[in-house]
Amino acid sequence: MVRAVALRRPVDFDDCAALDARDPLATLRDGFCLPEGVTYLDGNSLGALTHSARRRLLDVADGGWGRRLIGGWSEGDWLEAPARVGDRIGALVGAAPGQVVVSDSTTLNLFKLASAALVLRPQRGAVVIPRDDFPTDRYVLAGLGARELRTPERGGLAGAIDGEVALVVLSHVDYRTAELADMAAVTQLAHDAGALVLWDLCHSAGALPVALDACDVDLAVGCTYKFLNGGPGAPAFLYAARRLHDRLRSPIQGWFGHGDQFGFGDRYEPAPGVARFLTGTTGMLGVAALEGALDVWDGVDLAAVRAKSMALGDVLIDLLDGRCAGLGVTVASPRDAARRGSHVALRHPRAGVLADRLAARGVVTDFRPPDLIRCGLTPLYTRFVDLWRAVEVLREELGGGR
Numbered sequence: 001m002v003r004a005v006a007l008r009r010p011v012d013f014d015d016c017a018a019l020d021a022r023d024p025l026a027t028l029r030d031g032f033c034l035p036e037g038v039t040y041l042d043g044n045s046l047g048a049l050t051h052s053a054r055r056r057l058l059d060v061a062d063g064g065w066g067r068r069l070i071g072g073w074s075e076g077d078w079l080e081a082p083a084r085v086g087d088r089i090g091a092l093v094g095a096a097p098g099q100v101v102v103s104d105s106t107t108l109n110l111f112k113l114a115s116a117a118l119v120l121r122p123q124r125g126a127v128v129i130p131r132d133d134f135p136t137d138r139y140v141l142a143g144l145g146a147r148e149l150r151t152p153e154r155g156g157l158a159g160a161i162d163g164e165v166a167l168v169v170l171s172h173v174d175y176r177t178a179e180l181a182d183m184a185a186v187t188q189l190a191h192d193a194g195a196l197v198l199w200d201l202c203h204s205a206g207a208l209p210v211a212l213d214a215c216d217v218d219l220a221v222g223c224t225y226k227f228l229n230g231g232p233g234a235p236a237f238l239y240a241a242r243r244l245h246d247r248l249r250s251p252i253q254g255w256f257g258h259g260d261q262f263g264f265g266d267r268y269e270p271a272p273g274v275a276r277f278l279t280g281t282t283g284m285l286g287v288a289a290l291e292g293a294l295d296v297w298d299g300v301d302l303a304a305v306r307a308k309s310m311a312l313g314d315v316l317i318d319l320l321d322g323r324c325a326g327l328g329v330t331v332a333s334p335r336d337a338a339r340r341g342s343h344v345a346l347r348h349p350r351a352g353v354l355a356d357r358l359a360a361r362g363v364v365t366d367f368r369p370p371d372l373i374r375c376g377l378t379p380l381y382t383r384f385v386d387l388w389r390a391v392e393v394l395r396e397e398l399g400g401g402r
């Protein structure tokens with residue numbers, strides 16, 4: 001088992017402070033607007049506001065919309081925004097330029113790409129998604145009208161993928177337990193059976209290095225409001241491998257995905273490349289906030305982000321083991337940092353009440369029924385001392401005393 005932080009005794013407050021003092025990413029926290037007195041461990045649900053997102057939002061409102069009015073579309077850089085911002089996200093998920101755009105929500109992007117994938121495999125009637133995968137993914141897949149929906153356990157994918165399968169969909173990081181799937185191996189498994197694979201990167205983009213091109217992934221979607229800090233309801237992204245572009249058709253033939261959008265012609269002709277998956281008018285305020293938020297990533301080494309995320313997880317688990325032992329809370333995430341994404345889930349029979357009590361004391365986590373509390377670890381702004389405080393408050397709430 002890989003331990004990102006190796007100590008022979010339980011972690012204490014001084015260890016946490018020392019880890020913060022030598023954290024190479026520590027100054028990035030200054031880029032965020034974090035409220036005083038709040039220990040925020042929910043950036044895996046909604047990332048924090050960055051100063052750069054706030055500035056860009058105001059710029060586009062005052063300077064763009066406010067001053068240029070409709071000219072923002074014709075003279076400005078708004079029409080190129082989905083591809084421009086898509087390429088910036090592509091750089092964070094291992095995609096060469098021209099394969100990622102931002103548009104719509106994750107749900108809608110999943111629908112568009114999964115529908116397009118099924119058309120590429122007309123003889124095959126089955127689609128596969130792990131039964132515990134995120135609900136919207138399962139609902140969308142169930143609604144596609146495939147002859148057979150296979151829902152194996154996450155660990156039982158191999159047995160469910162055969163020559164009948166058109167498409168495999170799964171989350172790279174499990175939203176409940178943070179278990180990390182092996183992208184290269186699962187993609188290979190699907191390809192060996194002749195199936196396409198679509199990865200959900202909601203809990204990976206900005207949380208850990210992703211290698212879409214290197215793993216030969218076909219399709220991927222993800223949101224930008226978690227680890228990418230794009231803001232509530234920020235536009236999602238989608239990835240389609242360049243080798244598939246010419247053959248993929250979006251089920252939503254919107255004018256933003258048309259090859260000659262302002263020709264206003266009678267017939268729909270898809271735009272070349274991944275832009276064919278755009279639908280309607282880009283939500284420019286949302287894209288502006290996201291584009292600003294991405295500035296915090298300039299010059300950031302994703303390997304350092306991953307190293308810190310693993311260390312944060314290890315320290316949190318050590319603190320729980322050392323300070324909450326016997327108080328009824330157990331770790332539901334993999335203990336091996338190499339198999340864990342960027343949150344740690346705790347199991348407790350009264351998790352919902354506990355999460356509310358923590359929030360009332362300024363420790364923000366989230367509750368996932370029936371019995372999980374998720375603690376999000378966002379390496380750009382989570383400190384090791386935040387984990388210390390969270391565990392101390394948890395220990396008190398569990399009756400462990402001060």
Ligand SMILES: Cc1ncc(COP(=O)(O)O)c(C=O)c1O
Nearest residue numbers: 105106107134136171175202223
């Ligand atoms: C793994 C995963 N997929 C999909 C979604 C939903 O995406 P959206 O609401 O942006 O469509 C979420 C939301 O939290 C998620 O965690």
